[in-house]
Amino acid sequence: MQISSRFTIAVHMMTCMEMFKEEYKVTSDFLASSINVNPVIIRRILAQLRDAGLIEVKRGTGGAAVIKPLNEITFLDVYRAVECIEDNTLFHFHENPNSDCPVGRNIHNILDDKLQRVQEAMERELKSITLADVMKDLEKYIR
Amino acid sequence: MQISSRFTIAVHMMTCMEMFKEEYKVTSDFLASSINVNPVIIRRILAQLRDAGLIEVKRGTGGAAVIKPLNEITFLDVYRAVECIEDNTLFHFHENPNSDCPVGRNIHNILDDKLQRVQEAMERELKSITLADVMKDLEKYIR
DNA sequence: ATATCTTGTAATCCTAACTGAAACAACCTG
DNA sequence: CAGGTTGTTTCAGTTAGGATTACAAGATAT
Numbered sequence: 404m405q406i407s408s409r410f411t412i413a414v415h416m417m418t419c420m421e422m423f424k425e426e427y428k429v430t431s432d433f434l435a436s437s438i439n440v441n442p443v444i445i446r447r448i449l450a451q452l453r454d455a456g457l458i459e460v461k462r463g464t465g466g467a468a469v470i471k472p473l474n475e476i477t478f479l480d481v482y483r484a485v486e487c488i489e490d491n492t493l494f495h496f497h498e499n500p501n502s503d504c505p506v507g508r509n510i511h512n513i514l515d516d517k518l519q520r521v522q523e524a525m526e527r528e529l530k531s532i533t534l535a536d537v538m539k540d541l542e543k544y545i546r
Numbered sequence: 547m548q549i550s551s552r553f554t555i556a557v558h559m560m561t562c563m564e565m566f567k568e569e570y571k572v573t574s575d576f577l578a579s580s581i582n583v584n585p586v587i588i589r590r591i592l593a594q595l596r597d598a599g600l601i602e603v604k605r606g607t608g609g610a611a612v613i614k615p616l617n618e619i620t621f622l623d624v625y626r627a628v629e630c631i632e633d634n635t636l637f638h639f640h641e642n643p644n645s646d647c648p649v650g651r652n653i654h655n656i657l658d659d660k661l662q663r664v665q666e667a668m669e670r671e672l673k674s675i676t677l678a679d680v681m682k683d684l685e686k687y688i689r
Numbered sequence: 690a691t692a693t694c695t696t697g698t699a700a701t702c703c704t705a706a707c708t709g710a711a712a713c714a715a716c717c718t719g
Numbered sequence: 720c721a722g723g724t725t726g727t728t729t730c731a732g733t734t735a736g737g738a739t740t741a742c743a744a745g746a747t748a749t
Contacts, residue, residue, distance in 0.1 A: 404547040404548070404549065404550055404629075404706095404735070404736085405547065405631060405632060405635070405636060405637065405638040406547060406636055406637045406638060407547055407638055407706085407707065407708095408638045408639060408640040408641075408707085408708090409707085410637060411637060411638070411639050411640055411653075411657060411661075412640050414653075414657065415640070415643065415649065415650070415653050418649050418653065418656075419647075419649050422648070422649055430723090430724065430725090431724080431725070432724085436644060436647075437643065437644050437647040437649055437650045438640060438643055438644070438650065439640070439641075439642040439643060439644050439650070440640060440708080440709080441708075441709050441710065442710095443708090443709075443710070443711090443727090444707095444708065444709075446724095446725065446726070446727085447726095447727090449725085449726095450725090450726075450727090460725070460726095461717080461724085461725085462715080462716050462717065462724075462725050462726080463715085463716040463717025463718065463723080463724060463725075464716090464717055464718060464723085464724070464725095465717090465723070465724040465725070466724085478660070478664070486547075487706095488547075488548060489548060492548070493548060493549055494548065494549045494553060494554060495548040495549060495550055495551045495554070496551060496554050497551040497554055497555050497558070497581060497582070497583060498551075498582075499582040500558065500580065500581055500582055501579060501580045501581070501582050504562075504579075504580040505565070505684075505688055506558065506561050506562050506565055506580055506684065507558070507580045507581065507582070509683075509684055509687040509688070510554075510557075510558050510561065512683075512687060513561075513680055513683045513684055513687065514554060514557065514680070517621070517675050517679070517680075518554075520671055520675075521621070521668055521671045521672055521675075523671075524667045524668055524670065524671035525664055525667055525668040525671075527667065528663055528664045528667035528668075529664055532660050532663075532664075536660070537656055537657070537660075540652075540655075540656045541648075541649065541652055541656055544652040544655060544656065545648055545652070547706075547707090547735095550735080550736065550737095551736085551737090552736085571695095573694090573695065573696090574695080574696070575695085583737080583738085584737075584738050584739065586697095586698090586737090586738075586739075586740090587736095587737065587738075589695095589696065589697065589698085590697090590698090592696085592697095593696095593697075593698090603696070603697095604695085604696085604745095604746080605695070605696050605697080605744080605745045605746065606694080606695060606696075606744085606745040606746025606747065607694080607695070607696095607745085607746050607747060608694065608695040608696070608746085609695085690749105691748100691749090692747105692748090692749085693746100693747085693748085693749105694745105694746090694747085694748105695744100695745080695746085695747105696743105696744080696745075696746100697742100697743085697744080697745095698741100698742090698743085698744100699740105699741085699742090699743100700739100700740085700741085701738100701739080701740085701741105702737105702738080702739080702740105703736100703737085703738080703739105704735100704736085704737085704738105705734100705735090705736085705737105706733100706734085706735085706736105707732105707733080707734080707735105708731105708732085708733080708734105709730105709731085709732080709733100710729100710730085710731085710732105711728105711729085711730085711731105712727100712728085712729085712730105713726100713727090713728090714725105714726085714727085714728100715724100715725080715726075715727100716723105716724080716725075716726090717722105717723090717724085717725100718721105718722090718723090718724105719720105719721090719722095
C-alpha cells in the first residue's frame, strides 16, 4: 500500500496558506480549488493539522494560517499529524504466528528491531525536510 | 496506511524454508500452520517470491526452497517481490492540482525529489538487512 | 494408469480505509 | 439577523487485503 495522499495534500495546503496569507483569506473552499478535491476532505485535514498545533483555523469568519516558523515544521510533523499509523508502526505484522513452531515463536522478536530501524531511517529523512525548503523551491520555480 | 503483512509473512516463510529444509517437506500447508494464515495466501506469496527468482516451488510433489545464498537476499528484494507499489512510488500524490494556481502548478516538481529521498532512505535500510541476519538471530534465540 | 498429494488459480465474501458528496448545526462578524 | 465559514455526521463508491471454497493440473509411488 502507498501512503495516502493526505500527506501531499497537507503539504500543499500549508504551502498555500503561507503563499497567499497577504492576498487572500485562505478558506477551505480556496484550498479545495487549488488542490482540486472536495472541501470536506480539506476541512478534515485542517482539523488534524490544527490538533497537531501546526495551524490555526478561524471559525465563523473563516481562514487558516500556519502558526509556527516554517523552518521548524518538518515533513515528519505533517506526516504524523495526518497519517494515522496504527501503534506508530509502519509495518503491519501478521497477528498470530504459531508458538508451537520455533520460527513462529521467535519471528516477532527477530524482526521487530529490524523493522524499527527501517522506519527510523524513513522518519529521519522526513525530519530533515521542512516547509521552509518547500517555500524556497516554490519561489525559485515562480521566478 | 501500513505496509501489508505480506512482507512479514514472506520473511517468515523463507525463514521456515531454510530452517526446516533438512527435516520436512516445506509445503504451503506446513507454512500456513506456522504462520497461521490461509494456505491460499501462502501460495499467492509463494508465486510472487518464485517470480522474483528468490525461491523454487515444486509442483505435484510439493515443497518450496530458497535458491539463493541467504546473505544475498535483502529485505528490499523481499519487499519488492511481494509489495505491489504503484509506479514504485511510496507516496500517493493527489492527482489533479489546479494548474491555474502558482502552488498547484509547481507542487509536483517541488515535492517529487523530496519524497524520492525519503523513499530511498527507507530502501537503503531495507537493503542493508539480509535473510542471513534473520537466521543468525533465530539460532541465537533457539539456543 | 490410477490414487494421492500438492500447487496454481479463479470466484466469493467480508472488512477496513480512502475519497466524494450532501446536509446541517454551530460560529463569527458586519 | 443575514451571510459566509467551519465542524461534523452520514451515505455511497472504490480499492486493497485477507479468508474461504472449489477445482483443474502437475508429479510421484505403487
